[in-house]
Amino acid sequence: MSKIEAVFERLQAQGRKALIPFITAGDPDPVLTVPLLHSLVLAGADIIELGVPFSDPMADGPTIQRASERALAKGVSLRKVLEMVANFRADDNDTPIVLMGYANPIESMGVEAFAAASFDAGVDGVLVVDYPPEEAIDFAQTLHRHALDPIFLLAPTSSEARMAQVGALASGYIYYVSLKGVTGSAALDVAAVAARIPEIRARTGVPVGVGFGIRDAATAAAVAEHADAVVVGSRIIEELEHSSPDEACSKVRALVAEMRQAIDAATNPSRGMP
Amino acid sequence: MAVDVYDLPDAAGHFGQYGGVFVAETLIGALDELKEAYASAQRDPQFVAEFDHELRHYVGRPSPIYHARRWSELLGGAQIHLKREDLNHTGAHKINNCIGQALLARRMHKGRVIAETGAGQHGVATATVAARYGMECVVYMGADDIQRQMANVYRMKLLGATVVPVNSGSRTLKDALNEAMRDWVAQVSDTFYIIGTVAGPHPYPMMVRDFQSVIGRESIAQMLEQCGRQPDVVIACVGGGSNAMGIFHPYIPVPGVRLIGVEAAGAGIATGHHAASLTAGRPGVLHGNRTYLLQDENGQITETHSISAGLDYPGVGPEHAWLKDSGRAEYVSIDDADALKAFHDLCRLEGIIPALESSHALAYASKLAPTLPKDKILLVNLSGRGDKDMHTVADKSGIKL
Numbered sequence: 046m047s048k049i050e051a052v053f054e055r056l057q058a059q060g061r062k063a064l065i066p067f068i069t070a071g072d073p074d075p076v077l078t079v080p081l082l083h084s085l086v087l088a089g090a091d092i093i094e095l096g097v098p099f100s101d102p103m104a105d106g107p108t109i110q111r112a113s114e115r116a117l118a119k120g121v122s123l124r125k126v127l128e129m130v131a132n133f134r135a136d137d138n139d140t141p142i143v144l145m146g147y148a149n150p151i152e153s154m155g156v157e158a159f160a161a162a163s164f165d166a167g168v169d170g171v172l173v174v175d176y177p178p179e180e181a182i183d184f185a186q187t188l189h190r191h192a193l194d195p196i197f198l199l200a201p202t203s204s205e206a207r208m209a210q211v212g213a214l215a216s217g218y219i220y221y222v223s224l225k226g227v228t229g230s231a232a233l234d235v236a237a238v239a240a241r242i243p244e245i246r247a248r249t250g251v252p253v254g255v256g257f258g259i260r261d262a263a264t265a266a267a268v269a270e271h272a273d274a275v276v277v278g279s280r281i282i283e284e285l286e287h288s289s290p291d292e293a294c295s296k297v298r299a300l301v302a303e304m305r306q307a308i309d310a311a312t313n314p315s316r317g318m319p
Numbered sequence: 320m321a322v323d324v325y326d327l328p329d330a331a332g333h334f335g336q337y338g339g340v341f342v343a344e345t346l347i348g349a350l351d352e353l354k355e356a357y358a359s360a361q362r363d364p365q366f367v368a369e370f371d372h373e374l375r376h377y378v379g380r381p382s383p384i385y386h387a388r389r390w391s392e393l394l395g396g397a398q399i400h401l402k403r404e405d406l407n408h409t410g411a412h413k414i415n416n417c418i419g420q421a422l423l424a425r426r427m428h429k430g431r432v433i434a435e436t437g438a439g440q441h442g443v444a445t446a447t448v449a450a451r452y453g454m455e456c457v458v459y460m461g462a463d464d465i466q467r468q469m470a471n472v473y474r475m476k477l478l479g480a481t482v483v484p485v486n487s488g489s490r491t492l493k494d495a496l497n498e499a500m501r502d503w504v505a506q507v508s509d510t511f512y513i514i515g516t517v518a519g520p521h522p523y524p525m526m527v528r529d530f531q532s533v534i535g536r537e538s539i540a541q542m543l544e545q546c547g548r549q550p551d552v553v554i555a556c557v558g559g560g561s562n563a564m565g566i567f568h569p570y571i572p573v574p575g576v577r578l579i580g581v582e583a584a585g586a587g588i589a590t591g592h593h594a595a596s597l598t599a600g601r602p603g604v605l606h607g608n609r610t611y612l613l614q615d616e617n618g619q620i621t622e623t624h625s626i627s628a629g630l631d632y633p634g635v636g637p638e639h640a641w642l643k644d645s646g647r648a649e650y651v652s653i654d655d656a657d658a659l660k661a662f663h664d665l666c667r668l669e670g671i672i673p674a675l676e677s678s679h680a681l682a683y684a685s686k687l688a689p690t691l692p693k694d695k696i697l698l699v700n701l702s703g704r705g706d707k708d709m710h711t712v713a714d715k716s717g718i719k720l
Contacts, residue, residue, distance in 0.1 A: 065343065073489070099619065100488060100619040101488065101493060101494075101497055101503065101605060101606070101619040101620050102497070103342075103343070103346065103497045103500050103606070104342075104343040104501075104504070106501070107487070110488075114487070116617065121616035123617060123618065124617070124621075146602075147604070148341060148604040149604045149605060149612070149614065149618040149619075149620070150601075150617060150618035150619065151618070152603050152604055153397065153603060153614060153616070153617060153618025154616065154618065170491050172437055174343050175341040175342055175604060175607070176341065176349055177340060177341075177342065177343075177344055179331060179340065180339050180340060197344070198343060198344040198345070199344055199468045200343075200345040200348070201346070202344075202345065202347065202348030202349070203344060203348070204348075207344075207347065221342075222344065222345055225505055225506075226345075226504060226505035227501045227504060227506060227509060230505065255520075265570045281453075300475060306367070314390075
């Protein structure tokens with residue numbers, strides 16, 4: 046069983062839902078990334094998505110675009126992201142890390158070399174935004190061979206046939222994009238999301254995380270009532286943009302802890318109480 | 320190398336290892352819808368007839384082939400013939416594709432079209448067809464390109480389009496393409512994205528090629544009529560590669576015809592300031608397809624340079640990548656200085672002001688012609704006229720307009 050699968054199994058036994066925060070590696074500064082990862086864990090993150098910066102983040106809104114640009118300006122490459130994960134692993138061997146990014150830096154390194162280096166660094170899963178399942182059959186197999194979970198996106202426009210196609214390749218969890226648009230767009234429609242989740246779960250056989258458009262604790266809690274996991278990205282990046290380097294960790298920790306508490310209160314009221 | 324049966328791309332949009340559909344899941348539904356609509360339009364005689372009618376009566380096709388006699392004589396070798404896409408309405412080949420995609424948009428009941436543009440030529444062509452068919456039009460353009468191409472920005476506005484400056488990344492064409500994709504994914508139900516070149520996710524590279532192939536089909540008929548045979552070499556400039564694909568594609572199965580694509584070497588390949596992805600790049604994934612890309616050692620896309628904004632793109636259509644690897648087409652590069660010389664030569668010797676993009680193809684022809692006997696024929700795709708380049712050329716000559 047992979048570390049990601051173990052997390053979902055444990056949470057399910059506890060009647061809880063996963064909180065998956067996202068930050069871009071190297072933003073706002075490479076020296077802050079490992080401390081930020083630990084802060085996210087302390088705030089109650091179950092899994093962390095770590096963005097690999099790319100020059101052309103086609104599926105991202107302005108907030109994550111800016112994070113990517115800041116990280117690239119500080120010289121962050123895929124190799125450096127893997128070093129950060131290895132450094133994080135020196136003090137945390139439990140919290141799964143999912144790399145999220147675009148295909149080209151990975152293809153530039155070579156898929157086989159990337160998978161081997163990711164396993165060595167302690168990565169648990171990989172989500173390549175511009176690898177839909179039809180272009181990722183070999184890639185998913187390579188990841189599985191290196192004990193990495195391939196995470197795939199599904200969208201409101203995905204047909205039942207595509208859900209099955211993704212289900213055949215995916216492990217770990219499915220990332221359900223809750224709205225039409227890019228990351229960080231306007232708030233999502235909880236009822237519409239709730240209506241799709243049981244079907245996705247049934248057709249893919251893996252837990253379903255929901256992201257894009259979750260901007261506050263209340264929405265996180267509302268989504269958690271239906272999904273297996275809640276992914277929060279742009280809102281955290283915004284918090285970083287409004288923090289000095291000294292307060293970045295504590296501010297992000299407070300924000301994520303608030304979401305954690307709201308999710309736990311909504312899904313298992315006895316745990317949400319202080 | 321001759322290719323007997325050529326039926327690429329395959330059903331999944333692949334040209335060998337190139338092409339494909341490398342987009343986020345959020346765009347798959349829209350691309351599937353487009354694929355189906357295009358397949359049904361291709362089989363519909365009424366759609367084909369309307370496309371032909373618009374090309375004839377609105378664009379002014381067929382564009383002539385002109386024998387550049389004086390220039391050929393001066394060069395002292397092969398005869399250079401020019402396919403005059405510069406004489407099309409809006410002054411370049413771009414309009415062929417825009418007509419096709421706008422008709423498709425109308426067929427799909429999409430009342431809003433969006434486009435990306437670098438130099439502004441594709442933006443102007445899109446704004447033109449949007450006005451012609453009564454559609455709302457939004458053009459994404461890098462903030463830096465807007466500063467460099469004020470006249471085209473004004474043209475688009477005159478035609479009723481909204482021009483949106485893009486401030487992300489390098490603030491040029493590739494970033495405008497990213498932004499147009501983001502718009503499309505958010506407003507996919509009422510919006511048609513008119514991509515301007517033979518790149519992007521399937522079916523765009525195939526569809527744009529098909530609409531532009533009118534250039535090569537006309538050429539085959541005209542060469543036979545005017546010269547009694549096909550040219551020995553067909554030459555076209557390559558940025559994204561739509562004018563080159565348009566003239567190459569019908570010639571792919573024709574034996575004995577060399578196909579040469581000319582990329583922008585900018586300040587020189589060795590300087591790193593160029594836009595020659597096939598000459599100096601390596602395969603990767605960008606903007607929805609796998610192809611040759613200019614990228615650094617970490618797989619980040621690098622900024623490009625060319626005197627001609629229309630060639631200033633770090634990728635290239637995936638079919639060109641396949642044609643290069645298969646050996647059916649050859650790809651060379653021409654620097655800014657040689658392109659400028661060809662620009663001036665054609666002005667002075669033939670009374671034709673070519674676009675700086677097309678001047679790269681002309682420059683290569685002027686180097687190749689003297690090495691060949693006088694009975695050989697070179698056909699150069701003169702993809703656009705140079706009126707838009709007046710400021711750039713004057714600037715290079717130290718003249719203030």
